Amino acid sequence: MTEAETDTENVPQSKYTKDKKVGEGTYAVVYLGVQKHTKRKIAIKEIKTGLFKDGLDMSALREVKYLQELRHPNVIELVDVFGTSNNLNLVLEFLPCDLEVLIKSKDIMFLAADIKSWLLMTFRGLHHCHRMSILHRDLKPNNLLLAPDGQLKIADFGLARGLGNLNEDLSSNVVTRWYRAPELLFGAKHYTAAIDIWSVGIIFAELMLRIPYLPGKDDVDQLDVTFKALGTPTEQIWPNVSNLPLYNSLRVYPPPSRQELRNRFIAATDKALDLMISMTQLDPSRRCNTSQALLHEYFTELPSPTDPKNLPKNKPNEPTVESNGNTTKRRKVE
Amino acid sequence: MSLGGSETAKKPYVSIDDLYRKSTQFQMWSFTKSALEETKKKANENGTKVAKQRLLNEYNNLKESNRTLFEQYPQELNIDTIFDPLTFEEEQKYLHFYCEKIITTADFFNMATQVKATAMSFFKKFYLVNSVMEYHPKNILYTCLFLAAKLEYYFISIESYCKILPKTEPKDILDLEFIVLLSLKFTLLVYHPFRPLYGFFLDFQAVLLHPSPLMYDVNVDKLGHLYNQAKEWLNKYAIISYVGFMFTPPQIALAAMYDIDKRITNKYLQRKYLREQLDAIKEEQDEKKGQDEQKHQDEQKHQDEQKDEEVTDDNQSLESQQRTQYETIVRTIVKCIRIAKAETQTSLQESKDIDRKCFFTLNPAKMMNKKIKKLSSGTE
Numbered sequence: 001m002t003e004a005e006t007d008t009e010n011v012p013q014s015k016y017t018k019d020k021k022v023g024e025g026t027y028a029v030v031y032l033g034v035q036k037h038t039k040r041k042i043a044i045k046e047i048k049t050g051l052f053k054d055g056l057d058m059s060a061l062r063e064v065k066y067l068q069e070l071r072h073p074n075v076i077e078l079v080d081v082f083g084t085s086n087n088l089n090l091v092l093e094f095l096p097c098d099l100e101v102l103i104k105s106k107d108i109m110f111l112a113a114d115i116k117s118w119l120l121m122t123f124r125g126l127h128h129c130h131r132m133s134i135l136h137r138d139l140k141p142n143n144l145l146l147a148p149d150g151q152l153k154i155a156d157f158g159l160a161r162g163l164g165n166l167n168e169d170l171s172s173n174v175v176t177r178w179y180r181a182p183e184l185l186f187g188a189k190h191y192t193a194a195i196d197i198w199s200v201g202i203i204f205a206e207l208m209l210r211i212p213y214l215p216g217k218d219d220v221d222q223l224d225v226t227f228k229a230l231g232t233p234t235e236q237i238w239p240n241v242s243n244l245p246l247y248n249s250l251r252v253y254p255p256p257s258r259q260e261l262r263n264r265f266i267a268a269t270d271k272a273l274d275l276m277i278s279m280t281q282l283d284p285s286r287r288c289n290t291s292q293a294l295l296h297e298y299f300t301e302l303p304s305p306t307d308p309k310n311l312p313k314n315k316p317n318e319p320t321v322e323s324n325g326n327t328t329k330r331r332k333v334e
Numbered sequence: 335m336s337l338g339g340s341e342t343a344k345k346p347y348v349s350i351d352d353l354y355r356k357s358t359q360f361q362m363w364s365f366t367k368s369a370l371e372e373t374k375k376k377a378n379e380n381g382t383k384v385a386k387q388r389l390l391n392e393y394n395n396l397k398e399s400n401r402t403l404f405e406q407y408p409q410e411l412n413i414d415t416i417f418d419p420l421t422f423e424e425e426q427k428y429l430h431f432y433c434e435k436i437i438t439t440a441d442f443f444n445m446a447t448q449v450k451a452t453a454m455s456f457f458k459k460f461y462l463v464n465s466v467m468e469y470h471p472k473n474i475l476y477t478c479l480f481l482a483a484k485l486e487y488y489f490i491s492i493e494s495y496c497k498i499l500p501k502t503e504p505k506d507i508l509d510l511e512f513i514v515l516l517s518l519k520f521t522l523l524v525y526h527p528f529r530p531l532y533g534f535f536l537d538f539q540a541v542l543l544h545p546s547p548l549m550y551d552v553n554v555d556k557l558g559h560l561y562n563q564a565k566e567w568l569n570k571y572a573i574i575s576y577v578g579f580m581f582t583p584p585q586i587a588l589a590a591m592y593d594i595d596k597r598i599t600n601k602y603l604q605r606k607y608l609r610e611q612l613d614a615i616k617e618e619q620d621e622k623k624g625q626d627e628q629k630h631q632d633e634q635k636h637q638d639e640q641k642d643e644e645v646t647d648d649n650q651s652l653e654s655q656q657r658t659q660y661e662t663i664v665r666t667i668v669k670c671i672r673i674a675k676a677e678t679q680t681s682l683q684e685s686k687d688i689d690r691k692c693f694f695t696l697n698p699a700k701m702m703n704k705k706i707k708k709l710s711s712g713t714e
Contacts, residue, residue, distance in 0.1 A: 054492045055508045056515070058484050065485055065522035068358055081520040083512055132353060161487065162523065168446065168487075 012082035016091060018044055027057045032094065035079065041094035042079055049087055059158030060088055066134055066157040074125030076145060076155040095145035095153055097314040099203070103141055103210055108312045112267060115207045116298070117305035118144070121152035122200055127290035129154070130193045133163045137174040139199035141206060150308030163193075175199060177222050178212050182233060182282050185223050186244035194284035197293070201279030208265050208272075224251065230280055231255030238283035271298040354582060358521035363459060365579050367673070373462050375422055381465020382419040389417055389698040396702050400710075407709055416705070419695055420467060424688050429461055431685040432471040433574050439479060443498070445488055447528060451573050453482035455524045456514065458576065463517040467695045469510075476502060477510040485522055526578075527568055531587035534602075535561040538591075541605050542598070548605065552598060560598060564590035571674040581670045588663070589670035600664075607660040 018031040022043075031044045047060040067078035067090075080091035099118065102108055122144060129136055136143075138159040145155045159174050169189040175181070181198035183191050205213035214229060216222025227233070232252045233241045241247060256264075261273055268276070275298040278288040288296070299305065354360055365373065393413055397404050404411050420428065436457060440450040456478040461471070476499055483490050492504045515522075538557050542548050567590040572578065577586050592599040694701035 049512075053504075054484075054489075055480070055511045056484075058489065061481075061485055061515075061522065064520050068521050069356075069523050071356065083516055088512070088515075131348075131350075168448075 012080065013084050013089065015080070016042060016044060018046075027052075027059060035091070040079075043092045043094050045090040045092060047088040047090070056088060060090070062160060063157045064088075064090065066160045066162070070129060070132060070134065070157075072125055072128040073151060074121045074153055075128060076153040092155075093147070093153070095147050095155065097146040098142055099144040099146065099152070099207070100141035101314050102146070102312060103206060105314065106210070108314075110207065110210070110312065111303070111306060112269070112272075113303040113306040114311055115204070116303070117308060117311055118152055118207065119200070119204055120294075120299055120305050121308070122154065122203070123290055123293050125152070125154040126196055126200065127294060129160075130196070130290050134160055135163065135193055136160050136196050136199075138176060139196055139203065140176045140179045141203055142176075144203070146311075146313070150311040150313070152308070177219065178202065178215050180222065181284065182223075182226060183244065183284050185219070185226065185246070186241070187246035188244050192284060193289065194287040197279050197287045197289065198284075200293075201276055201287075204276050204279065205265070208268055223248075227251070227253045229256065230282060233282040238286075241283070269298070269301065271296070271301050274298065354525070357525065358519075358523065359525050360582075362519060362521055363579060367580060370462075370576060370579055374426065377462055377465050378420070378422045378425050381425070381467035384465070385419050385467040385695040385698075386417055389413070389695075389702075392698040392702050396706065400706055403706060403710055410709060411705070416702070418691060420465075420688060420691055424691070425466055427680040428466055428685060428688045428692065429458075429471065430574075431680045431688075432475050433457065436475055436479060437574070439475070439499075443479075443483075443490065443495075445479070445483060446486070447569065448526065449479070449482045449486045449488050451526045451528075452486050452524045453479040454573050455578060456482055456518060458579070460514055460517045466692055469513075470692065470696055473502070473506050473510055474514065477507045477514050480507055481511060481514060524578075525583045527572055527583040527586040527590070528565070530584040531561065531564055531568065531590065534584070534587055534591060538598070538602050541602055549598070549601060557598075560591060560595050563594045567594055575674045575676075577670050577674045580673065581666065585663075585666055585670055586674075589667040589674065592664075592667050593671045593675075603660060603663060607656050607663070609656070 015037065016035055017033040019034065020032045021029060022032050023030040028045045028047050031046065033042055033044050034040065035042050045060075047057055049056060064078070064081055067076065068081075071077070076095065077093040078090060079093060082089050082091070102110075122139075126136065126139075134157075136154060136157065136159070138156060139154070143154065143156045145153045147153060161170070170191060172184045172187045172189065172191070175184060175195060179199040179202050181191070181195040184195055202213050214222070214225045216225045231237075231254055234252075235242055237255070258273075261277070262268075265273060265276070275288075275293065275296045278296075279293065281287045390413065393416070397411075409415065433454060436454050437450060440453060453475075457471075457475055460469075460474055460478065476495075480490070480492070480495060492507065496502050496504050496507065535557065538560075539554060542552055542557070543554060547553065564587070568586070572586050572590065577589075581589070588599065588603075
């Protein structure tokens, strides 16, 4: 059985160059390169094989599975997949920056319009995932990548999962801790796209605060931090919550008043606050969905979202261009 | 199935159908009946060529070392006499036998329907690209099932998997994993009819029971029973057949319901597409008439489809557009039922014979040596 082992017909790897190793993760090495015939910059994620006793890595396979179907301006593009001597290579579009880097660059000012623009693009991408019945399950600033033209792209679908079947148990051990929705913290085995909405809500808060909103030190602390900020869920505001496997209400915090939230998010308009509150409802069934979020008045009130190409980039010394007539001065929003 | 609206007008939103048309399942793995047949034939032809070349290599080697014997038996050792590839029909029967094996193996591991269905789809796709004369289906089957379990979130470790499979080492599967992936062209998301079926179950309730029941003998229990039987139908006919390569998942789900209970399903479809146009008596007649005509219409499906398009282009009344759409749907699902149920059974003996043949095409040296041994012992 040797016929198909070497794909000699149109050697796909010769279509790309692997120029520079830029990162190494647990299951992949990432190279920068160029798609030769278009001169387009690309990133090649070479999945390490042979490392896993159970064959091809599951995260990599899932990433391929979902990215093959998700084609959207705000979802990272899988340009190609090819194999070289039992190595799986994902050719992805080149995305030089991510939101986490920008949030941490304290010398870059975020305008309210910039935050709105990023949030809008995040929701557009996420709306596409959700209407395809795909949950991302690991949304965080680090996975929201930024293209040279300013477009935001949702990336890293290694934890994603389609909601294809009924009544099957899902793992609650998903999403990076700080962005994990309360139903996951309580160990829910059935959950919905609302877990992604929660994550985006926390990212929204982080964009405004410029520091992580709910930075729990461990899983137990995460519950405490979350409920300190947003109140402890009770049967009254979240029916049946006490039936969840890990439910506990060791410390009961009252829900925050509107004024408390206003004080915390000083620069947020009422509409911005409304949307954030709607995304961070403790009861997942009360959280808004992507359609409701996209139609929220926050996106239509002034200032208009910044044109992606004018969004701040990761070049601290370069003065940012302001082309929007209605923008205010760039400042840190906190 | 588009709603027959004008194509030039900008659509207000992206429909589920629009999204489905962009899926790899639709773009790369959906065929007309004849195109599918053609693809299978091509795989068989290719496999035959590969098998012939493989035999030829062995043949020439052996001819070199057994010159006298080959001269002595020009007839018996003629390459064309020796070469006995699987015919197209044999290959299809053989594959069908292994498709059934996927079900028994998956059931043995207590794997979910989703895993079973995805493995089945992977297996069939693999043999749309390759032939059993290139890769023996046994290990391909195990690899497809292993891969499907991984991708559908029912992971099983390779050790515990192989421990249970007869005479299978982890290497046998892991070495093929990448080859299967390559043949699948790295498209791994498969849409199955089970979720749409559940959707129809809910919509049947909405349409037929609310605000008040439309049929005197149909209640939620009856629909629940229909749903369960339709699920079994999908397991029995849809998964194992090739309908997933020719029809959309909702079409297949409707076909299951239609085949289980034509009266209820038809009522639903009429209610859905013909709205209030018909009174009860007329519906009864249509149903009868429809039955007789469906067979006839199927044959003309292609022409009809073209005609349908022409007709809808005209400024036609909404009523007749709906009528056309309704008829197209019924015609489509009836065709789906026929194809799903047409799959042939393969007897164990038959598959054993084919299996032998397949083994020799894959291992020509064994077969040649056996032949040579037999002939040379005969000369002594």
